[in-house]
Amino acid sequence: MAVTAEDFGPTISLDGARKQRGNLTQARIRWMVLALVLGFGLVGGRLVQLGMVVPDSTIEGQARDVITATRPPILDRNGLEMAVDIRVPSLFAEPRRIIDVEEAVRKLRTVLPDLDETWLRNRLTGDKGFVWVQRELSPAIQEKVMRLGIPGIDFITESKRFYPGMTEASHILGSTNIDNQGIAGIERHMDGEDVALLQELGLARGNALAPVELSVDMRVQHVMHEQLVDAMTRYKAIAAAGVMMDIHTGEIIALASVPDFDPNDPASALVKDSFNRVTAGIFEPGSIFKTVTMAGALDSGAVSITDQFDARFGIRFGRFTIDDFHGKHRILSLPEVYKYSSNIGTIRVMQAMGKDAYRAFLSTMGFDARVPFELPEMRLPTVPKEFSEVGAATASFGHGLSVSPLHMVAAYAAFVNGGNYIAPTLYRRDVAEAEALYRRVLQPSTSEAIRYLMRLNALEGSGSQMNKEALGYRVGGKTGTAEKVVEGRYSSSKVTNFFGSAFPLDNPRYAMVIMVDEPKAENPQSGTTAGWNAGAVTGRIVQRVAPMLGIAPDFSEVLDQNLVPPQLR
Amino acid sequence: MIRNLNIFLIFTSVLMLSGVYALKFSIENTAGERTALIAEIDSQEGQLSLLKADEAVLNQPGHIEPIVRRHELALAIAPVKQEQFGAFADLPMRPAKPNTSAMDSLFESLEAGIDPIDAILELEGIE
Numbered sequence: 001m002a003v004t005a006e007d008f009g010p011t012i013s014l015d016g017a018r019k020q021r022g023n024l025t026q027a028r029i030r031w032m033v034l035a036l037v038l039g040f041g042l043v044g045g046r047l048v049q050l051g052m053v054v055p056d057s058t059i060e061g062q063a064r065d066v067i068t069a070t071r072p073p074i075l076d077r078n079g080l081e082m083a084v085d086i087r088v089p090s091l092f093a094e095p096r097r098i099i100d101v102e103e104a105v106r107k108l109r110t111v112l113p114d115l116d117e118t119w120l121r122n123r124l125t126g127d128k129g130f131v132w133v134q135r136e137l138s139p140a141i142q143e144k145v146m147r148l149g150i151p152g153i154d155f156i157t158e159s160k161r162f163y164p165g166m167t168e169a170s171h172i173l174g175s176t177n178i179d180n181q182g183i184a185g186i187e188r189h190m191d192g193e194d195v196a197l198l199q200e201l202g203l204a205r206g207n208a209l210a211p212v213e214l215s216v217d218m219r220v221q222h223v224m225h226e227q228l229v230d231a232m233t234r235y236k237a238i239a240a241a242g243v244m245m246d247i248h249t250g251e252i253i254a255l256a257s258v259p260d261f262d263p264n265d266p267a268s269a270l271v272k273d274s275f276n277r278v279t280a281g282i283f284e285p286g287s288i289f290k291t292v293t294m295a296g297a298l299d300s301g302a303v304s305i306t307d308q309f310d311a312r313f314g315i316r317f318g319r320f321t322i323d324d325f326h327g328k329h330r331i332l333s334l335p336e337v338y339k340y341s342s343n344i345g346t347i348r349v350m351q352a353m354g355k356d357a358y359r360a361f362l363s364t365m366g367f368d369a370r371v372p373f374e375l376p377e378m379r380l381p382t383v384p385k386e387f388s389e390v391g392a393a394t395a396s397f398g399h400g401l402s403v404s405p406l407h408m409v410a411a412y413a414a415f416v417n418g419g420n421y422i423a424p425t426l427y428r429r430d431v432a433e434a435e436a437l438y439r440r441v442l443q444p445s446t447s448e449a450i451r452y453l454m455r456l457n458a459l460e461g462s463g464s465q466m467n468k469e470a471l472g473y474r475v476g477g478k479t480g481t482a483e484k485v486v487e488g489r490y491s492s493s494k495v496t497n498f499f500g501s502a503f504p505l506d507n508p509r510y511a512m513v514i515m516v517d518e519p520k521a522e523n524p525q526s527g528t529t530a531g532w533n534a535g536a537v538t539g540r541i542v543q544r545v546a547p548m549l550g551i552a553p554d555f556s557e558v559l560d561q562n563l564v565p566p567q568l569r
Numbered sequence: 570m571i572r573n574l575n576i577f578l579i580f581t582s583v584l585m586l587s588g589v590y591a592l593k594f595s596i597e598n599t600a601g602e603r604t605a606l607i608a609e610i611d612s613q614e615g616q617l618s619l620l621k622a623d624e625a626v627l628n629q630p631g632h633i634e635p636i637v638r639r640h641e642l643a644l645a646i647a648p649v650k651q652e653q654f655g656a657f658a659d660l661p662m663r664p665a666k667p668n669t670s671a672m673d674s675l676f677e678s679l680e681a682g683i684d685p686i687d688a689i690l691e692l693e694g695i696e
Contacts, residue, residue, distance in 0.1 A: 081625035087615035139619075157615060164625035222630035472651040544648065553651035 070159045071180060072190070072209035074173065076218040077251075077428065083173055083187070083263075086162045089142040089155040090135040095126045097152035104150045108133070111144045135178055136160050161187075163263040165218065168225045171257050171276040172216055172375070172426060175266040184269060186214065186426055189374045213428050215251030220244060223544045224254040227537050228514075232258055235519035235533045241277035242541070243405055244512040247413035247502065249434040250422035253510065253549075257281075277515065280377040282402040286482030286530075287341045288500040288513070289398030289408075294338055294346075294453060295415050296361035297353040299446040306567050307334050307352075311344040317390040322347065325481075335568070338453045339461035341479070347393045355392035362395075364441050365414070365421065371406045372423040381407060398480060405513045408500055413511040414441050415450045416502040452563045454478060455505045459560065462531045466499065469539025472553025473546045474560070477501025477512075477538060479530035484518070494518050497530035499538045504551050506559040514538045 015023075074083040091112075098104050101124045109115055112134060123131050135158065137145075142155055161176040163169075174185015182188035190212060228240040241257035257277040261268040268274070275281065297303045311332045314323035324342050337345030350358050362368060368383040381403040384391055394400040406424060414421040419442030422434050442450075454476030458467040462479040480498035483490040497519055502511045519533040526532045546553070561569075626632055641647065678685060 080628055081621070084618070084622050084625055086618045086622045157611065162622045164622060165629050165631060168629070168631050219630045222634065225631075226634070472654075543651070547649055547654075552656070553654050554656075555651075 070209060071161060071176070071182075071187075073211040074186065075211050075213050076216050076221070077214065077253075078217065078219075079213075080218050082165055082169055082214065082216070082218065083161060083163050085159045087157050088136045088160045089139065090158045091133040091137060091142075091145060091153065091155055093124055093131050093133050094152045094154070095124050095128045095131060098124055099151055101125050104153065107148045107150055108145070108153070111141060111148065161263075165221075166264065167260050167262050168256070169216060169218070169221050170260045170263050170269075171278070171377075172214070172221075172252075172255050173263050174375075175261075175263040175269055177266065183266065184377065185263075186212075186374055188376050192376075214426050215246070215249075215253065215428055216255070216426065217253050217548070219548050220545045221254040221256065223548075224541055225256040225258070225260075227541050227544075228256050228258045231516050231519075231533060231537045234522055235516060237516045237519040237533070239273065239277060239517040240515065240537070241281070241405055241517075242512065242514040242537070243278045243409050244510055244541075244545075245409050245413050245424055247417040247508055247511050248422075248431050249429045250410075250413070250424045250437070251429055252424050252426050254545075255426075276375065276377045277517075278405045279371075279373060279375050280379050280404070282379050282381055282404050283496050283498075283515070284400070284402055284482040285398040285408055286480030286496070286498055287398055288478045288480035288498045289401075290338060290341065290346050290396070290480075291415060291450060291454070291478050291500060292362070292365060292367075292411060293350050293353075293358070293396045294334070295442055295446055295450050296358055296365075297349045298449050299419075299442045300353050300357055300361070302353040302357075303334060303349055304567070305334050305449050305452075305565050308332065309334065309337055309342075309345040309348040311337065311342050311348070313344075315344055315347055315393065317393065320390065322393060335453060335456055338478070339457055341462060343397045346397045350392060350396035355387045355389065358392055358396065359387050365411050367401070367403055367407055367411070371404070371410055373406060374426045379404065398482060405498070405515055408498070409511050409513040412500045412502055412513065415447060416454070416505070416508040416511060417447065418442075418444045419447045448563075449565055451476065451502070451505050451508065452565055452568075454502060455560060455563050458501075462529070463499070463501070463535055465531045466501070466535035466539035466542075469536060470503070470542035470546070472555050473542050473551060474504035474506050474554070475501055475539070475542050476503070476505045477535070479535055481529045493528075495528060497528075497534040499530055499534035501538050501542075503542055503546065504554075505563060506554075509551070510549065512538060512541070514541070 070085045071083075073081055073085065076082050093104075095101075101121060104124055105117060105121050108120065109117065115134065120133070123133065133153070145153065145155075159180055161180065163173055165173075170185075172186055174187040175183055176187050177183050182191040224242050224244065228242055231237060231240045239257070239259065243255045244253045245251065246253055255278050257275075259271070259274050261271060261274045263269070277283075298305065308331050311324065311327070312329050314321040322343055324340070324344055326340060327344075328336075328340055328342065332340065332342055332345050334345075334349065336342070337349060353361075362383060367381060368385075370378050370380055381401070383401045383403070384395075387395060391400055410421065410424055413424075419440055420438035421441045422438055454463075455474065456476070457463045457478055458476045463475075463477045466477060467475060478500050480500070482496045482498070483492055484494040484496060485491070486494055495518065497516045499514045500512075501514075502508050514534045514537050516530075516533045516537065519528055521528050522532065637646070675685070
């Protein structure tokens, strides 16, 4: 049955109580939903806002991780620590939270009297959140400051680099700045490799880093450093330096240069003259360069060990005459040229080889480029691109060109190890790894001849002072006394002395170059030539370190006789 | 039925609530302990680093040498000299054979009742 509106007309509809309550509930639910949505929206919004905030983890512009990051310990070849990290407290302030600046300044200065009053007051005033007051303090001072009980002052633990060897290996290790970044030496090289990357990633923080093992033997390093310091006082020299290298692997066993600095106090590195003379110093090598000339000439086949050279008269180049220092002025055999350190004879040897071949040989030995080495302190050698006749003549006995002692030790190592050039390194390297890097520069027979010449010079020539000290260890070497250029002329009173050596020559293992700069005679009976100082220092070092390196003395003459080439027996 | 369920749910909620409450406190407690332990480890690591640095200093040849020099006289020590090194080759060769005949004669005389030492003692005037 259809009911239409027409039948009833307009009606008044009254909602029942139930329906009325239902409507009310629905409205309440809607309000509730709205309130909840708003509430959750608020919470959600805040969460998003919090998520957007980048927390300020920097301390005065530096990431906190970098400041507290650690560096790997550095060990010597026997596992003795050369550099370690220590945790030290650093004092900082939060000026925002300091209530009474005057009181804080007064109290702090009772413990840290070195702080400047106005500087400290300015630092503590203001609305900054973080300022350093003093970094890297001792735990005792931390205790005292804590006891003052100043609000807004606190400590943060930082890593500080500590070098237990003090000055001994300073030039090898270099130093780090207050933010633990390497600024010199192997520390800087390590940063270049991977530590910086680790710190950037924040991975170095708190993690135990694998220690870095160096090739240096701290015992040998100690002896060399001690002897160089001794040489400075004994000969009243202005500087001394030395480097010892394993000739088969290229590992640097010891490297020292005095005057040096204390890496625990990096500011002392800036003192004049404390640079690393082994790598960053270039010098005219003097007569130790004659070994290079001999090696080149013998290897080229232009001369043989049995040849004779006319050293009766000086050699004239235009107005100049080059003569010998202790001239024999007779015909000399090749071993005699080396033994008496004859300039004339050496020029003749070089001329037999030819000046262009000689110049090419210097390139082969790496004398005109920097030595591939880890230390960043380096200077390029100065070797003329081309030699004139007189230039080649002076170069043959080590004048008119400048190289670093590191160049010389690398060359000497190649001369005695059978003729393989191996770049020196401060990291561990075993023989197999080194052999892959060998570059052949001499024939083994030339190397044998050079060994004989070096030993001969120690027994009968200018190395006898050295041999007296290091008797039994079969050391051989060559002295070099290079006159310094003072006001444009060579001065006979100011000399740089070198001794290039290798031992034990029956089965060579180590090469060494010692330099003493501007020595005076030790006593009236002695002289200022290299044999008296650089040579004697070499002898004393070998005498001390040979037993440490497992080399037993042997006095049997047959060892020396075996070094003599068959043609000369 | 629904009333029983509600009662059960209320009880469970109360139980859970107290559980969560207890858990919250125990977690806060643990976190506090953890923070304290981290701080302790940190300070001990700091001390350890100082001790290790101390040890490294004491082990340095440069630290030991002056001590050795100071006690050189008292301990009668000196740097080793080349002549002090020995080799097996320097040892004298063992005699080809022990001197058996001399031993035999000694034992024979002892068995016969003659002690050669007695004779020496008598000669020296010692009883």
